[in-house]
Amino acid sequence: MAQAIPFRQASPLKASCHQCSLSNLCLPLAIEENDLDRLEDIIQQGRIFNRGEHIFDQSTPFRSCFAVKSGSIKTSIITEGGEEQVTGFFMPGELVGLDSMSSENYACTARALERTSVCEFPVDKLEELTGKLPDLQHHMYHLMSQEIQNSHQLAMLLSKNTAEERIAALLLSLSSRFQRRRMSPTNFSLPMARNDIANFLGLAVETVSRVFTRFQNQGIIKARGREVELLDVEALQLVTREFSRQSHP
Amino acid sequence: MAQAIPFRQASPLKASCHQCSLSNLCLPLAIEENDLDRLEDIIQQGRIFNRGEHIFDQSTPFRSCFAVKSGSIKTSIITEGGEEQVTGFFMPGELVGLDSMSSENYACTARALERTSVCEFPVDKLEELTGKLPDLQHHMYHLMSQEIQNSHQLAMLLSKNTAEERIAALLLSLSSRFQRRRMSPTNFSLPMARNDIANFLGLAVETVSRVFTRFQNQGIIKARGREVELLDVEALQLVTREFSRQSHP
DNA sequence: CATCCAATTTGATCCATATCAACAATGTAC
DNA sequence: GTACATTGTTGATATGGATCAAATTGGATG
Structure with a gap:
């Protein structure tokens, strides 16, 4: 089964979007070949999560967005009462955490639905980079707006x-x-x-x-x-x- | 009753965020006093809409986001079958149209619920400006992420x-x-x-x-x-x- | 392989809210 | 002011899916 695990580079910590099979779905799709290095520079190679493990937790300090490399993730909000509301499922090439960009803390909890690997994008660096690469900034707006639309679509499904x-x-x-x-x-x-x-x-x-x-x-x-x-x-x-x-x- | 109509400037076409009573809620809140002019430069003074009039229409070319100055707006999606789903209500100081930033066309229709005035932000200019003003970019991310959260909140309300x-x-x-x-x-x-x-x-x-x-x-x-x-x-x-x-x- | 716990399926019953049907109130045009 | 249209309220009934209960399957563990 096609998995999106990129080839290992000499430097184990640097991501290699160049070789990643998801580069046409993920953030790189917005970036010119010669700017790709600048994106790779800010990516932290995330670790592998086993099924059920938390990628991040609601109400902990928001630091990074995560791109799914392989596996899949579910995000959910826990209410005061302990009720869970699943807000989304994320598959390889998709970006998790955009809903937290307004807050100090993560707005939801993300956990692996199966064995899952991710790339981590620290927001401070990501914001800095999008300030320099208009295409990347545009793509971020695109992704976030897409997420709003998805959520509206869901609301519609739920209500009608x-x-x-x-x-x-x-x-x-x-x-x-x-x-x-x-x-x-x-x-x-x-x-x-x-x-x-x-x-x-x-x-x-x-x-x-x-x-x-x-x-x-x-x-x-x-x-x-x-x-x-x-x-x-x-x-x-x-x-x-x-x-x-x-x-x- | 407190309305948010700004004083008229000498130039009738230039917005005057400086005098606007909503400047602490709206986009200006993210901007330093001396950068405010650059925001004003891209704003098109919107016209006044009567109750029921469309600010923009789903599936027409997406050009601008709109800040509500006075009055209020409802946004809704019309399905293929003609069903309407109201996706949000917007009041003075709030920004309408963020859900369309991923598309060529507006993702929803916005109409005035009462006599309503708006400021118009052409997206191409807005994107250009956010590329230059990190604080403004950050604020845009903030607003969009807030909108995702709101929509998740709505979905939760609807489902549970x-x-x-x-x-x-x-x-x-x-x-x-x-x-x-x-x-x-x-x-x-x-x-x-x-x-x-x-x-x-x-x-x-x-x-x-x-x-x-x-x-x-x-x-x-x-x-x-x-x-x-x-x-x-x-x-x-x-x-x-x-x-x-x-x-x- | 046997055991255990979680996930899934199936059946019976109940309830919140939709739907249908009037009617009242409010606003608008003439 | 009168007439008509829109919006809001109230009552009676129907129903989709929740809930409760129980059986079945599947996966993990020793």
């Missing part, structure tokens, strides 16, 4: 769509993100548990489970545990649009 | 909280935003219709109406139309926390 529509939307989102990485868009394994899906989509675990089996019975997907095969992508897309079409015939 | 909790949270949010502007935090008039509140919070209008009257019967608020008085702020805060406390005794 049925359980089936929410789950179809999630499956399609994962699908396209696997595709971006040149992996199969129809045959993948979910990095997260049903529980996380439920929490993220504002549903009960039982409901998620039921919808999965319903989709399976309809021949739209095949699911055994976390292994998923999308048998009928068009049907899934139809499900996500069902709602809006019905209410405006 | 009851109708009463959602409405209490909205009232408190408005309250603190009025307070920031040195207006009464307990006595204000809602800029938006019940319908918009319902849409924003993922509820039916009828439910919003019922909760308002329930709060009123409990003596927590007094509401006549859009005029609202918060009689018992602590009770409201208690409502928003009710949920998390109950589930973790």
